[in-house]
Amino acid sequence: MTKSIGLQLLLSSLFFSAANLSNAFTTAGPSCLSHRRIATNDFFARNQLSSSVTMAARCENENGADVESSSDEMNSNSNAMRQLQSRRKFANVGLLSTLASLTFALDGANAQDEIEAAVSASVVDEDPLINVYFGCGCFWHVQHEFVMAEKKILGRSDDQITARTGYAGGIAGSKDGKVCYHNAGNVADYGKLGHAEVVGLTIPKSKFYDFAVEYFKLFDASGNRPDQSGDRGTEYRSLVGIPGGAKGEYAKLLIDASIATGDKLDFGIGKGDDKDLRKTSFVMDNTGAKGFPFYVAEQYHQFHDGFNLNENYPGSYNKLAATFAKGGEDFGSCPNGSLGLGIGGL
Template sequence: MLGTHSPSCGQRLEGSCWRGSAQPAAQLRQHQHHIPCSAARDTVASEGMAKAGVRQAAAAAMLAWAAVSFQPANAMSLPTPPQTHARPQTEDVTPVWFGNGCFWGRQKDFVDAEKGIGRKGENVSAVVGYAGGPKKAKRVCYYTGLPGSVYEDLGHAEVVQVDLKGNAEASEDQMRRFAETYFSQFRKTPKGMQRLDPQDAGPAYRNVVGIPGGVRSPLFKILEEQNVNKMQLVEGQGNVYQRGKPSEDDKVNVVYIMDSEKMSFHLAESYHQFHNGIGKPFPADYTRSQKQTAKKVGRIYSTGCPDLPF
């Protein structure tokens, strides 16, 4: 995330990773929300260590809010998300998605990339969400969701979705720009190319790209072209936990290429959209104005999942 990491990405709301002065409330424990313990591993990059305290404080605030806001599962009533959120379109649109770590700062990168190709206001398409999981669910939520809805448990990763618009030539040019942005979000290490927030570890933060047709898509050639540091581009089938082990884990120098027509994108909660980076506040025209515009045109909306007040 270009050094701007989420306090809520890479934290677990249960077990030994709880950093607060007391354990979470019973309601939270029964929901079994989690955040990878590897956030505290010794291999954390220097900028991640510097921001660890900020992320933990924010995670504690999220827990405190949730503890007084959530009721047991059998007493909770969440709105059912609308089945469709179609937006008027006057041109061909092909959604694609990219993931490599926490999606907060990543979204800002793709919004900037869109502005670089002339998109402004209502034409900016970048939104954050969850994708790359083979399991189906009525709704897909962050770790504060009910059992059976948590994105990591369903095999998804955090991603940013953007639209390719226009004819084939225009779409290929846009894909080239977005792929360039994506691969710029890695840095060289002795073990290969690593994303910029290795402290947020686990399958929920693995490197994924979703394009129609996956590795058999004409767009895959553009990914190969922009992959200047020769990361391993492997066909992804979606993560499944087998005896507690992920079939597609978070690996350095590896990007899973998914067929976006088989692996659906699920919009993330509103509070995740157009969010500040940790230690790097983004301009108000991004966090407020652009977010309000996205709401106005129906790009972001209530998903039926718990929406936190920050």
């Protein structure tokens, strides 16, 4: 048997084993996982979201019978799925790493490079990046909190931060390709276009729940925004932009995170140009032709001090906007505020 034929047989055998072990981890749990039922009306009823209420979450088993699960069971299933995904990744990476070592011994450094690339691609594919946005009143304070979350949860450095202030949620979209802050020329005013202030960021799919938890921490025990007594109106309404919106896979994780942080909010299905309702966050679909995308705000609104007088962030934080701009990031061509100063919205 030549080395080439032996290598092919070894590759086939190990990949077959990897596939079987991966499937074994995937099918080790129940035949279908329960999920929290999304309300079909415009609002998620608050008592439907309470962790103390048993939810009628149904899925069909192999025999066509209905399976009911309580909220405790759903949380257990959610944890089980995360464990299964983690185990599957471990199995795939472990077997592929073994394959890489054996292949190197048989066929040299070129094969080693190819297998290492395959291992890397396997890990990346299992945890893709997603774009999301969160709105909770004035976006200055919200951006700072999510910058801190990126550092804490993902270990990102300053040059890796993706949190940006912006606008979203308006039916009109953009005007002449622009969405701008209030300005003397009345150019593409975000408020008149129906948008709210938000912070957009790019995060791993597996970390959405953790960032949703950070979002709900922005609200006090009564569900009020930090600036509830000051900034009011549709421009400051609370909203969350996720792939698929209320019908997507992230909606349940959003609800779970809300319950875990005190179940302080109700949720509305975002239709665009929504009202500013206290203790309510609108869930928007930020994808697709009929979705509500994120529009980045002007440079002078990026990494700004907070709205309260005592929210003065370090100079190193404030300078990030200029740093990213010098690096080639495009913050649009909107006028610099109401008076053209580009300071504090003026």
